[in-house]
Amino acid sequence: MTDLVALKAANANRWAKAKLTRDFSSVAKRLAAPAAKARYQAVSAKTGVPWAFIAVAHERESSQDWAGSLAQGDPWNKVSTHVPAGRGPFKSWEEAAIDALVNCAPRAALNKDWSIGGTLTMLEQYNGLGYANKGIPSPYVWSGTDQYVKGKYVADGKFDPNAVDQQLGCAGLLLAMIALDPSISFDGDHAPAPPKPAPTVPPGKPASPSITNPSPGSLGDFIASVLSAIFKRKS
The missing domain is CATH 1.20.5 (Single alpha-helices involved in coiled-coils or other helix-helix interfaces)
Structure with missing residues (x-):
């Protein structure tokens, strides 16, 4: 069984040291574009999952194809055939995304730890913990950074130690998106609300x-x- 506490610490440590080895800028711009962000934020409002998490998962699962479900990239207007299978059909991309986050493992909507370690580990769980069990960084998270070199599951249950993931990983996407949109944070995805000012007590009227x-x-x-x-x- 994977030690998630240790994995969170390892991912937070990798984040602190990570350098991009590919160009993430064009994809990050597409994910953080106002129209796309608004759709991700609508799902975030229904699930509590940070919009940036939803954006990078969408990119990994279907290259941000709005016809593809967030759960596994299958068309959301049909019953899914890939894992998680049997989902849908849905009325919209948003409805399918909410189902993926609420009802499908690892049920990201139940996560309470949106620190960077918690966020990256939830993304890794979204794809599966096979890499963590082998003691190597997940390409789903780290591809395109100096934290990942090689090794990839090329099919369900089939690991090739020499295969290199060609997709951009979630960590690099988040780093590039933060450079474009500094409002993205990892303390719940929003800056803490400013403290409310103490109520002003009017001076008491002098007694008549x-x-x-x-x-x-x-x-x-x-x-x-x-x-x-x-x-x-x-x-």
């Missing part, structure tokens, strides 16, 4: 003059001082 609280210099104030002097003498 009364027999027990006469205005200074008034006749009542004079009488009160006389009475106070009399009672002091008696005591």
